[in-house]
Amino acid sequence: MSFTFDHVTLGQRVLFGTGAAADNAVAAVEELGARRILLVHDAFAVALADAIAERAPVVRRIDEIVQHVPVENAERATAVAAAADVDAIVAIGGGSVTGLAKAVALRTGAPIVAIPTTFAGSEATDVWGMTKGQRKTTGVDPRVLPKVVVYDAALSAGLPTTLAVASGLNAVAHAVDGFWAPRADPINRALGTEGLRALFPGLRGLIADPGDLDAREQTLYGAYLAAVAFASAGSGLHHKICHTLGGAYNLPHAETHAIVLPYVTAFNAPFAPDAAERIQELLGVPNAAAGLDALRAELGAPASLAAIGLKESDIRRAAELALPAVPPSNPRPVTVSDLEGIMRAAWVGEQIV
Structure with a gap:
């Protein structure tokens, strides 16, 4: 068999441990040297968000999450990040949360630590997507690939x-x-x-x-x-x-x-x-x-x-x-x-x- 192909492997750290989300997230933030964190999370992740905020330098939090990432929401979140001079984003939730964090990273260059609570998979890709009107636009950019992914199987237990x-x-x-x-x-x-x-x-x-x-x-x-x-x-x-x-x-x-x-x-x-x-x-x-x-x-x-x-x-x-x-x-x-x-x-x- 003869193989001919051009493959790209994306660089990313993965921390996988049930029950270890908070510890691994704090370790990831410390490794990045982040001092001003934007914490993005959905309603399912309030307890974990609070636990991380107690141990990491979180300066702003966003919990207004809309699926398909409307451009207007992305612009508001980016303005919050810019005003707070954030140097990292911690995203806790499903694909819509990761998507909003990616929209901010695309505009600011701030690295993402992604903590998925579903099986959406967005955290492992350099693909972003936003919706304006009735059209969803997607693209590929290395700035939106999370630097670190923190996996904790216990986080999905609260999902219906x-x-x-x-x-x-x-x-x-x-x-x-x-x-x-x-x-x-x-x-x-x-x-x-x-x-x-x-x-x-x-x-x-x-x-x-x-x-x-x-x-x-x-x-x-x-x-x-x-x-x-x-x-x-x-x-x-x-x-x-x-x-x-x-x-x-x-x-x-x-x-x-x-x-x-x-x-x-x-x-x-x-x-x-x-x-x-x-x-x-x-x-x-x-x-x-x-x-x-x-x-x-x-x-x-x-x-x-x-x-x-x-x-x-x-x-x-x-x-x-x-x-x-x-x-x-x-x-x-x-x-x-x-x-x-x-x-x-x-x-x-x-x-x-």
Whole structure:
């Protein structure tokens, strides 16, 4: 076998320890030499935020978090950071919290210490995203890659199980979409495969027993590997569709990914046999798309885009908005009609066989 590829591995420190979030966060801040910290957190993370603020030089806190990071919120947070002359950002929460911290880092250059409380994976990427009006814009910049990630499986225990599952399926989407993304290569395919190998049993264990910390650790580990693969491979067809739906129609991020993934897989899999075989082997099924849809149902994630608020009348326009963002390298050519078909099947929750 002959390999030819150009792979970039992003530099980042990862501190992984259940029950050690506060200690590891303080150690990370001290290593950075930070003296004026902006603490960004959501409502699920108040206790941890308070514990860190008692031990680290926090000068300002932001807890107004909106999904998809509206530009207006990013500008307000940046103004707060600039006025306080912050030299580091500690972000505690899900993907929306990390996204807001990235927006500030993009403008100020302040390093981020990310403490995820979900399985979103944004903490492992140099991808930023913001929404203005009905359009979500994403980009890649080394300034937004967190310098340190602090993982603590206990932090996700307070999440509603439905949200935890949707977040985990979002992580699955990072790995799967990375199999055919623009910069897919053997290294990130290997990372994505290993990520799925941890995610599938981890998510099933989490559903069987929400208090199973071993399952949460496995899911968190898999989510990190999947995100690293995604950061290297780039955004594929699945993410371009979901970013369009989230930005234009304010659909919940994780749930949108959980619903759409099987339908994108059904579209691409016949033209990406290696990706299909990896998914099939790990799930123990003969059909990758049907297997992912069955997993979604088994885990109790939403079944359709209609169920999370998309109107049928919006489908055609959403397809038109998404088309310019579709990577030319997608294994199968994509038209507006194709996108409309994918979205309509996901809107109905059409069974995949």
